Amino acid sequence: MSAEKRLKKQRERRKLRVRGKLLSKGEKPRVSVFRSLNHIYVQIVDDSTQNTLVSASSLSVKDSKSDKSSIAKKVGLELGKLAKEKSINNVFFDRGQYCYHGRVKALAEGLREGGLKF
Secondary structure, eight states: OOHHHHHHHHHHHHHHHHHHHHHTSOSOOEEEEEEOSSOEEEEEEETTTTEEEEEEETTSOSOOSSOHHHHHHHHHHHHHHHHHHTTOOBOEEEOTTSOSSTHHHHHHHHHHHHTOBO
């Protein structure tokens, strides 16, 4: 097996392992994170109806001159504010295949400051 296929398979297994632990716990919506090279995208998904309730990304943040971690924190604050308007308080944090550090950790801190509880 080539290294590229092996890494892709490992990422998929990690993503399913993290999501499987979250979905077995209850009926709360889940915060799904996608991190690209330049941007970060986050959405709150209701898995029972398979609908996106609220979404935000680093494309919508005005201050794009700062570092990626601070932009991720601002995206978290923005999503927290939008979720509060839709009366969403408790969510699961689905980090997907990404490790909980750097931009993903800053995003989670922003969500907590925005008023969401994990």
